[in-house]
Amino acid sequence: MPGKTDLSELNCSLARTLAIVGDWWTLLIVRDACIGVRRFGDFQDSLGIAKNILATRLQQLCAAGIMARSGPERRPLYQLTEKGRALLPAMVALMQWGDRFASANKPPVIVTDTSGRPIAPVTLRNNRGDVASEDVRFAAGPGANARTRAFLDALRTAEMKRDV
């Protein structure tokens, strides 16, 4: 992105994730890989992406350890690593949001287990069960720096002051 800020500096795991997979094509490539695409040309056909862009993205994904290249040098296979497959819950959650709000509840693609049983809507849970989105809170974690701590403190204080 033009003249941009380095999101990975932001002391925020979401920002760091987006700095790695947050651009327009990367998650779609990962999605295709999940579905079973492995060849350069198949990614290209599936996405309608320019070859140079695709080549760059695949290199980045391999460098990031999200995908791995194997097979013949002339006609390699690109496959997800464990780290790449770990993106699945996030990807499916994004898909489900799109199913609901951007595809009018008519999913172009449905997600199932090996027996065809549908994957349930992704929810947030604690050790007792689902947690509603209104009940979710954020707090400083072990990786928080002073700025992040101050920021969260300030917010908490502001809420105390009855901001509504």
Next chain:
Amino acid sequence: MPGKTDLSELNCSLARTLAIVGDWWTLLIVRDACIGVRRFGDFQDSLGIAKNILATRLQQLCAAGIMARSGPERRPLYQLTEKGRALLPAMVALMQWGDRFASANKPPVIVTDTSGRPIAPVTLRNNRGDVASEDVRFAAGPGANARTRAFLDALRTAEMKRDV
């Protein structure tokens, strides 16, 4: 993004979601909103984003129904709508991935319920319990067009032919 493809055309809910919230700043703004940020200036301070960019994003988010503007015209509040809060599972899943792979398991921010109980790692489940990422499959859904169907069929056939 420069000279770009319209992802929303892709007959894919993930692409459509990314077309709405898939740029570098939008999800971070949503995250801040989740945490409790509501003021223009607070978003700006938190993210270090330029004012014009922030203004554009907030407009887009409001237009998309993800955030809503309220309060005095001179000093409005920006808050998530139901549609916006529905992004939480996806956001948390992305954060968790970053916690693990981009923050060395030292989360800058932790997510809890109202009692401080931690939110568990987001997983994929069917009606019986967790589904491992290797056991996830994709199939054409009610919103699939001919191209998507053909694509998924072709992949399935290719796998039959013993690709791996």
Next chain:
DNA sequence: CTGTATCCTTAAAGATACTG
């Protein structure tokens, strides 16, 4: 404080041609 209006820079995206 919350924007809007300009201007500028830059690099991402795409098209095309070429190579092994």
Next chain:
DNA sequence: CAGTATCTTTAAGGATACAG
């Protein structure tokens, strides 16, 4: 088929100044 090498376009991001 799987790239690499260029070239061009273009619009996103950012800085600044200004306004209500």
